Amino acid sequence: MNWIILIIAGLFETGFATCLGKAQETEGRESVLWWVGFAACLFISMFMMYRAISVGNNPIPIGTAYAVWTGIGAVGGVLAGIFIFNEPVAFWRMFFVFTLIASVVGLKVVSS
Template sequence: MSWIILIIAGLFEVAFASCLGKVKETSGTEMYCWFAGFLVSLTISMLLLIKATQTLPIGTAYAVWTGIGAVGTVLMGIFFFKDPVSFWRIFFIFTLIASIVGLKSVSH
């Protein structure tokens, strides 16, 4: 169950990073709404990370959490924010995913 909670926490990390990206693109009321989404996503992500680290090793949990956030944020950037795509960028995303899977497989 802790791994599921950790994955959800990582997805909320993607959400707060994406909201932060939208904050810089907007203004007025819309900016404040995205900022509120950032705060809510950040809070949920941190609370779920805390919950997951009650049974998982902190080093592993934090690495997986940041890895999910990094991969998800890069993919969000590519698909929604028109970030550049290159062979090396995709290659290193896959190596990061392989590292996350490796950490999960060697953790108790």
């Protein structure tokens, strides 16, 4: 269960990064709403990360949890950049995104 919580925390990390980018692109009330979304995603992400490392019978070690959390956020950030912010897709960029995904999966496999 802690792994599911950690994955959701990583998705909210992507959410707060995306909201931050959108807040910088907008003005006025719309920008304020993106800042509120940023704060909400940040709080939820941090709270869920805390839960994943400290609750239940089998908490995830902080080093592993942090690496997985940032990895999910990094991959999500790149994908949000491509699909929402029209950032370029290049072979080497995608190659390293896939190596990052493989590393996150590897950490899950070797974690007890």
